[in-house]
Amino acid sequence: MKRSSSTASDMSGSPQKLSLKRELGLVSAVSLIAGTMIGSGIFMSPQTVLFNIGSPGASLVIWATCGILAMLGSLCYAELGTVITESGGEYIYIMRTSGQLMGFICVFTSILVVRPASIAGIALSFAEYTVAPFYQDCPPPPLVVKCAAASGIIGLAIVNSLNVRFSMSIQVFFLVAKVLALAVIVIGGVLLLVGGHTENFENSFEGTKVGISPIGVAFYQGLWSYDGWNNLNYVIEELKHPEVNLPRAVMIAIPMVTVLYLLVNVSYLAAMTPRELMSSSAVAVTWGNKVLGSWGWLMSLAAALSAFGSLNGTFFSGGRVCFVAAREGHMPDILAMAHVHRLTPSPALIFTTAISLVVLIPGDFQSIVNFFSFTAWFFYGITLSGLLYLKIRKPELPRPYKVPIVIPILVLIAAVFLVLAPIIDDPQIEYLYVTLFIISGVFIYIPFIHFKLCPGALDKITVFLQLFLEVAPAEKNL
Structure with a gap:
C-alpha cells in the first residue's frame, strides 16, 4: 500500500504531505461524544428497557449502570488513545495488540455491518419522528420512513465531505438543542413530582425480571442510548x-449524559404509568402530549433533531474507521485518500453512505439495536484485553493518562456477560449467523491481504476515482 504522495508543494518547490487537520478542540470533543450519545435512544429505548426488566426501579438501575459502564469503558479508551495516538478506535487498538488478522476481522465487521447498522438505526428513528406529525392518526408507511432516513444519511454525507468545521458546528448546535429539549422534560418531571405525582414510584421494584436474558437485553437497549462514548477515539489525529x-x-460528557438520562426517565415515569410507558411507540411524544398538551408536537421535533445530531456524530467517526483501515492496507487504497482542498476523507464517507443505505433497505430498529450491541461488545472485550496486555507486558510505554488495572478488568467482565448472556439463556439462530459473518473475515484476509492475491486489480479504478473525486493519499497526523 502506498504510504505517501507528493500532493502539494511549498514556495520552495519541495513536496508536502497531505494530512487531516487537527480541527477539534475541547468543545468540539465534548460535542462529538455527548452529541452522538444523546440521540434516538433516550426517546425510543426507555419503554423497551422497562418491558424487558419488568419494573420502574430496576429500569432506573439499568440506566445508571449503563452510564457507569460507559464511563469506565471510556476511561480505558482514554488511556489507549494516549498510548496509541492513531485514529481508528477499536480497529487500530486491536491491530496493535492482537495482530493484523484480528484487526482486519474487527474492521471488516465494523465497516460492513456495525457502523452502517448504527447509522441506519439512528436514521430510522430520525425519520420516524420527522414524519410522525404528518401521520397522527396512523403509523407512517415504511417506504416514507426509509426515504426520509435515506435523505438524512445522504444530506449528512454531503456536509461531512465538504467541511470538518461545518460538520462540527452542526454537532455543537444540535447538542445544545437536544440538551434544552431534555431539560424541558426534566423540568416537567420535577413539577409533576412536586405536584404529588409519585404513585408510579411506589413498590418500584415489584415485578422485576431477574433472568440472565432479560437483564442482558435490557442492557443492550440501554447501552444503545449510550453508544458514542468511544467516538472521540476514532478521530484522535484530528x-x-x-x-x-x-x-x-470524556469526564465532562459522559457524567452529564448519565445524569440527564436518569432525570429524563424519572420524568417519564412521573407522567406515565409503567403500562402506558411500555405501550408507547414514541415515549417522548406521549410524554409531550400528556404534559405539554397542544405543544406536545415539540417533543417530536426535539427527538428528530436529537437523532439528526447523533447521526452526524456517528457518520463523522464512521467514515474515519474506513479511512484508517484503507491507510493500513486492509481496504482499497482509494478509501485512504482525502480531498486535496477540503482535507476530508470523502471516498471513505461515500463508501460508508452506500453501505448504510444498503443496510437501511431491509432493516428495522429493534433488530438493528440487538445485532449492533452484540457485535460491538464482542470487539470492545477484545480491545480491553489489549489494554490489559499493554499494562502487564509493556509498562514502559509513555502514558499521559492512566487508569487503575481493576477498571479494564471490570469492563471486560461486563463485555463477556453482554456477549454470552443472551446466547446462553435464550439461544437464537441469529447469533450463529453473526458469529459466522465475523469468522468469514478470515477467508478474505488470508488470500487478499496476507498473500496479496490480485494486487493490481483495482489500480485503474483507483486512478479514475482519484481524478474524479479530486483526492490524494493522506498521511498519519501524529
Missing part, C-alpha cells in the same frame, strides 16, 4: 492536544 483533551472531554 483532536488538538489529545493527551489532555481526550480524558477531559
